[in-house]
Amino acid sequence: MKHIKILGITGGVGAGKSTILSYLAQQYGARVIELDKAAHLCMQPGTSCYEQIVDRFGKKILKEDGSIDRPVLSRIVFADRQEVEALNHMVHPAVKAYIRKEIRKERESGKVPFVVLEAALLLEDHYDEICDEIWYVYVEEETRIRRLQSSRGYTPEKTRAVLKNQKSDEEFRRFCQFMIDNSSDNVENTYKQIDRGLMTHGFL
Template identity: 35%
Template structure:
């Protein structure tokens, strides 16, 4: 079974995915795939430079993710262009990795961590969807603390994303990460037991 994990910025998706991996799940991270496809020399990086200019490159030829982030979070059309350029390549890699892992014996669960699961129309790559939700005030504080954003910049990043309520509407499972890490661990442990038991009884 493939479980898609998604949620908005600073919701704790990666923490949840790591907890599942610690239980023995195989993990495919869409953000890692996105880094692979923008490596120097990759055609996707060349397309990004063509669209956004050489200002999105570091001196060593690598993608300047911080600069690109500033551009796309301030401009909806730029964000759409970024997704149009990158999503097909990420999808191709994700489908290959997920298919390979799903047919590998001894893997109880495959987790696909994808912040833009719904936005990319990638729900069909997974069997079930877990949305990690978070109280908006907690989200804002965590984002500011984690990334060093001023409040205005943090609010801009949050506002640029699909509303949390829309993601929750597409969820098979929801974990609330508004409390402590220990509370989150308990919720992940409970869901792990539920999913593995269901998979074993099939």
């Protein structure tokens, strides 16, 4: 089995993690796995996570077709830390098992130069056990609020509510091995930092 390195990309909501992931996939052929997307897969009807979530939050969080209405669930959990913790407790073990399986598949096939895992919660969920390094994507809060308002229609209140459930800038800096500053509206400045990081940190 080929040893393929695992790079974690983290940072708060709207920092530009998905933007960076697209670059890593297109420019370097990396396999990228978004934990949000993996979580959505693990919460589909028929899974044990789905059953647990409906048991806890009730049928009011379901759409007509029986799937989970994420904006509704989002309003409940991001208003109350206990609720978000309950959700995490149900979803995160399944996500981690899925990630481990995907990494094993990539190592068996040996086709990609490295694997990238992306989530706001890599540190909380101890993905340092799986990743060779975790890199932090930094953008100051007001810029993120502005970008998310124009691209996703998030109100400043929604962005702030999500932020409150995520690590502070100081904690991200303390626990990550490299920082990418994505504050510039010219994304080429960000790409240059990634190129340099991959080179100097042994991913290429």
